[in-house]
Amino acid sequence: MTAPAALHMADVRYRWHRRAPWAINLPVLTLAAGEHVFLAGPSGSGKSTLLALIAGIAAPQAGQITVLGERLTSLSGARRDCFRAEHLGIIFQQFNLLPYLSVLDNVLLPCRFSRRRRQQAIERDGSPEAQATRLLGRLGLAADDVLRRPVTALSVGQQQRVAAARALMGAPGLVIADEPTSALDADRRAEFVTLLVQECQAASAALLFVSHDLSLASRFQRSVSLPDINALSPPAALASSGPHTQGAATEHSTLPGSHGSRP
């Protein structure tokens, strides 16, 4: 049996409040199981909003979002929270690490919230602790004293890697990353992306990676661009609730033979 798509979005519209313009108006966006996609777009074009919808943190006013075969738009907020904990790895723009926990305990969090992820970490590495240590080692954070440190005692680049290790714990089916390389210099950025892509591949996880840095796009199987809303939407259209094109996704291949949008 073929695995379900990692993500399928159809005719999705979202605005932050009733009088706001649509932040997202997306005819279709699909990620195949295990596919690695780069999402670009200027500031304010809706990238973080799109990730919040995919994560089930926000719910759209219209359209369907299906993640790993589960129709998110049919679930209650509480069920979406459970689904997110079980199946999604998220690297937030601000990392969202817990300052009072050590590096190791931050990375172990997904296995505390999800029995499924705990079980998958045990199957792959023997224990959640062993998996956390392996992932941190791959990301260059293996030293014992680093693992026991509070995350607040780490550099921003190190915190970014802790957030990546946490997202990968317990083999989530889909990893979403919001500008995870913004605080890194060019060399470290490339290195970080290589590691993230390799680890997603090893876990058979699909990856949706958001960045302004177009030089990273070639490392992904495909790129998707959310166009600048100001360029596409006449100001008069913004206040009405009629159809809009702002925030609509355009897709293009970055690899020969890869595809654009799929039904």
Ligand SMILES: Nc1ncnc2c1ncn2[C@@H]1O[C@H](COP(=O)(O)OP(=O)(O)OP(=O)(O)O)[C@@H](O)[C@H]1O
């Ligand atoms: N919490 C919020 N409440 C109201 N409006 C919001 C909220 N978050 C984002 N928006 C609006 O939604 C639109 C899209 O913002 P979003 O943060 O998704 O863009 P982005 O492409 O991720 O930007 P950046 O690259 O700067 O992070 C913007 O017009 C923004 O002002």
